[in-house]
Amino acid sequence: MGCRPEQTVLHQTLTAHWAGFMERAQEQGGLPRFVEKEVEEYLRCGILRYGLLAVVCSRCGFERLVAFSCKRRGFCPSCVGRRMNDAALHLVERVLPSVPIRQWVLSLPYRLRYVLGYDRALCTAVLGAWHSALSHCYRLRAKHSLDLRSANQAMTGAVSFVQRFDSAIRLNVHVHTLGLDGVYVRDERTGELARAPPPPVGSAQLTLRLSRPFAR
Numbered sequence: 423m424g425c426r427p428e429q430t431v432l433h434q435t436l437t438a439h440w441a442g443f444m445e446r447a448q449e450q451g452g453l454p455r456f457v458e459k460e461v462e463e464y465l466r467c468g469i470l471r472y473g474l475l476a477v478v479c480s481r482c483g484f485e486r487l488v489a490f491s492c493k494r495r496g497f498c499p500s501c502v503g504r505r506m507n508d509a510a511l512h513l514v515e516r517v518l519p520s521v522p523i524r525q526w527v528l529s530l531p532y533r534l535r536y537v538l539g540y541d542r543a544l545c546t547a548v549l550g551a552w553h554s555a556l557s558h559c560y561r562l563r564a565k566h567s568l569d570l571r572s573a574n575q576a577m578t579g580a581v582s583f584v585q586r587f588d589s590a591i592r593l594n595v596h597v598h599t600l601g602l603d604g605v606y607v608r609d610e611r612t613g614e615l616a617r618a619p620p621p622p623v624g625s626a627q628l629t630l631r632l633s634r635p636f637a638r
Contacts, residue, residue: 425489425500427468432499436465454540460496467492468500496586513581513600521602521617526580528552528597538595539586545595552597553580564605568618576605577615 427433440461447453466472473490491501530538530548538545557580561573570576580601588594604619 425468427500430499433465436461440465460494463492463494464496464498466490467494467498509583517581518600519602521604522619524601524603526556526597526599526601528599530596535595536593539593545584549582549584549597552599553582556580556599556601560601560605564607564618568605568607570607576607576618578602578605 428437444453444458468489468491470487470489475488475490476485477488478485491504492498493501493505495502495505534548538548557578558573560578561576564570564576565573568576578601580599582597582599584595584597586593586595588596604617606615607618608615
C-alpha cells in the first residue's frame, strides 16, 4: 500500500493552515527562507504528483511507484528517521572505534542561541571553538597524568551534531557531541597508536574563545 503522508495529522494541519499563517507572518516581516523551504518541501515529500519512480522487479515483474522524498533534516518524520538510522549505522560501522564513548552537550546563552539560528558561519565558528576546547581539555589532562613532553602527543576524536530546537520546538541551537573517552598516544618505537584513558573529566567547565563578537 505504501506510505501516505497526506493522511497524517501533521500534514493535514499544515496543508489547511500554512497559507494563512504565511500571510500573517508576511505582515510582521516574514519568516526566514530556510523555514519556508523546510515546510514547503515537507508538504511535497512522498506525494506522487510531485515526482516519482517506477520500480520493477527484474525477476517477477512486480512494479511499485515510489514518490520522491524531501531529504530534509528539520521535522519530516520519514526523512529525519532515515537520516538518523543511516548516520548511526555509518558511525558504528565506519567511524567510531570500539572504545568507551562519552556524550557531551554544549548549551549556550539564549542570545547566542538565537543568533546561531540565522548565522551559519558563526555556528561553524562556535562548533570549531567547542571542539578545540574539548580536545585541549583531554590533551592537557593526559599530558599531566601520562607525563608526556607535549599535550600534542595525545590525540582525540569527536563527532558533533547541531540541533536547532528543543522538546517544545523552540529555537534552541545546541550541540550533541560523541567523544572518544580517552586519548591516543603513538609509541615512538613501534609507531602504533595506544589508547590511554585520561583522569575523569566529570562536568568540567570549558571556555570557548570566538574570533569575532556575536552581539547583534
